[in-house]
Amino acid sequence: MIKFPEGFLWGGAVAANQCEGAWNIDGKGMSVADVAMYKPNVDVKDYVSQWHVSQKNVDEAMKATDDTYYPKRRGIDFYHRYKEDIALFEEMGFKTLRVSIAWTRLFPNGNETEPNEKGIEYYKDLFKTLRKANIEPLVTLSHYEMPLYLVNHYDGWVNREVVDFFVRYAKVCFESFKDEVKYWLTFNEIDSVFRHAFTTIGVLEEKYENKEKAEEAIYQALHHQFVASSIATKLCHEIIPGSQMGCMVTKTLTYPETCNPEDIYLAQKDNRVNSFYTDVQVLGFYPTFIFKEWKRKGFDIKMEKDDLDIIQKYTVDFISFSYYMSMVQSINAEQREKVGGNLTTGVKNPYLHISEWGWQVDPVGLKISLIDLYDRYHKPLWIVENGIGSKDVVEENGTIQDDYRIEYFRNHFKQIALAIDEGVECMGYTSWACIDLVSASTSQMTKRYGFIYVDADDLGNGTYNRFKKKSFDWYKKVIATNGECL
Numbered sequence: 001m002i003k004f005p006e007g008f009l010w011g012g013a014v015a016a017n018q019c020e021g022a023w024n025i026d027g028k029g030m031s032v033a034d035v036a037m038y039k040p041n042v043d044v045k046d047y048v049s050q051w052h053v054s055q056k057n058v059d060e061a062m063k064a065t066d067d068t069y070y071p072k073r074r075g076i077d078f079y080h081r082y083k084e085d086i087a088l089f090e091e092m093g094f095k096t097l098r099v100s101i102a103w104t105r106l107f108p109n110g111n112e113t114e115p116n117e118k119g120i121e122y123y124k125d126l127f128k129t130l131r132k133a134n135i136e137p138l139v140t141l142s143h144y145e146m147p148l149y150l151v152n153h154y155d156g157w158v159n160r161e162v163v164d165f166f167v168r169y170a171k172v173c174f175e176s177f178k179d180e181v182k183y184w185l186t187f188n189e190i191d192s193v194f195r196h197a198f199t200t201i202g203v204l205e206e207k208y209e210n211k212e213k214a215e216e217a218i219y220q221a222l223h224h225q226f227v228a229s230s231i232a233t234k235l236c237h238e239i240i241p242g243s244q245m246g247c248m249v250t251k252t253l254t255y256p257e258t259c260n261p262e263d264i265y266l267a268q269k270d271n272r273v274n275s276f277y278t279d280v281q282v283l284g285f286y287p288t289f290i291f292k293e294w295k296r297k298g299f300d301i302k303m304e305k306d307d308l309d310i311i312q313k314y315t316v317d318f319i320s321f322s323y324y325m326s327m328v329q330s331i332n333a334e335q336r337e338k339v340g341g342n343l344t345t346g347v348k349n350p351y352l353h354i355s356e357w358g359w360q361v362d363p364v365g366l367k368i369s370l371i372d373l374y375d376r377y378h379k380p381l382w383i384v385e386n387g388i389g390s391k392d393v394v395e396e397n398g399t400i401q402d403d404y405r406i407e408y409f410r411n412h413f414k415q416i417a418l419a420i421d422e423g424v425e426c427m428g429y430t431s432w433a434c435i436d437l438v439s440a441s442t443s444q445m446t447k448r449y450g451f452i453y454v455d456a457d458d459l460g461n462g463t464y465n466r467f468k469k470k471s472f473d474w475y476k477k478v479i480a481t482n483g484e485c486l
């Protein structure tokens with residue numbers, strides 16, 4: 001029989017920039033998400049062009065008065081409908097909900113000295129509503145929503161001053177929400193800086209002389225995020241006794257195509273790079289191969305005297321991660337069929353099913369990832385994103401028969417249980433996303449992940465009313481039986 005531990009935190013996840021909307025309400029400033037454009041005819045599997053943002057795009061977006069093609073500005077109107085949505089999560093029996101705070105609601109430009117009280121009031125009420133529903137908030141401080149002002153005036157996270165701005169923001173969050181929030185995360189998918197630098201660290205690569213200079217700038221920005229994350233962890237522990245801070249990474253598991261040692265080495269390289277981000281935040285030091293790489297490439301990453309000490313002293317309490325797919329590396333990649341997906345490109349795995357968006361679905365890979373992470377770090381793990389985007393169909397009788405989603409979750413849950421059975425300590429699971437919302441990469445509304453359907457299309461047409469999908473009752477039962485019904 002499937003067994004999950006007592007108190008396992010079942011729930012769901014969303015992010016402010018993809019669900020709140022209300023992008024210019026109650027004093028909120030513009031964030032990088034507010035300039036993300038929906039491109040109707042772009043190949044959804046073309047991952048790189050989805051994320052590409054130029055200065056021209058930013059300038060045009062800042063002047064745009066019509067929001068039709070900027071779906072993250074409207075999200076799913078969670079800002080006004082959160083009580084209704086939380087009631088649905090409560091009905092499903094959620095033990096936890098992962099949300100993020102939009103930095104620009106508290107600090108519209110990012111560099112103010114005093115926070116916007118309206119922003120604090122909003123989140124205070126959101127967290128209190130969750131508590132009333134017996135739902136434990138898990139809060140990400142930065143989920144692809146840095147202030148646009150810091151991009152335009154400071155070059156994003158490349159500028160050291162941004163560390164201080166972020167720390168000020170984090171401190172305000174801890175002080176304001178200390179009675180409601182115990183579990184925190186600093187940066188969503190901190191490893192995604194190289195996949196989409198604009199959204200994560202506010203770096204426009206075209207500003208740099210060449211690819212190498214841009215890469216150096218990204219490493220600099222990343223270093224600043226590591227330092228900021230450690231200082232935030234220290235403050236969190238000081239301000240909220242008993243609180244726990246987690247890091248958040250994309251678990252990108254890479255397999256070798258064959259047992260040819262060269263294939264194995266290629267896969268190892270990818271996995272090693274993926275571990276780099278957790279190594280810094282969990283073990284507290286940069287792996288040697290990163291310093292070697294910087295030296296080889298002639299990168300001069302500026303560090304202040306205490307940076308490495310800070311990173312070493314204030315490591316995280318738990319590891320949270322997203323898991324969507326696995327990848328394959330091959331020395332014969334040229335001759336192989338490729339797959340795209342949200343992470344990177346690799347070789348097609350003939351044993352796996354591929355989603356409409358080119359993501360290789362691999363439940364067993366989740367078990368392997370859990371075991372790998374636990375064996376390496378011996379820290380509690382929390383799966384904070386996992387799910388499948390699909391084009392749901394509303395039947396004539398108004399139902400949404402999303403059996404494929406049920407199947408997806410069932411397969412993944414079984415693998416989590418197996419990993420736990422092998423000794424892995426897993427605190428909880430929050431599906432991405434528990435309610436339909438705007439896609440991070442494609443800005444589509446029609447790439448749906450939720451147990452709850454939101455009546456809106458890519459251009460913002462619709463009532464935005466919420467409807468339960470078939471998976472709603474299914475997940476409710478999984479939670480009620482703590483997984484035993486699987």
Ligand code: BG6
Pocket residue numbers: 015018144188189322342385389432438439440441442447
């Ligand atoms: C993760 C992000 O990478 O993947 C989420 O943290 C995102 O913000 C999720 O929504 C799914 O990706 P997408 O592009 O389908 O929304």
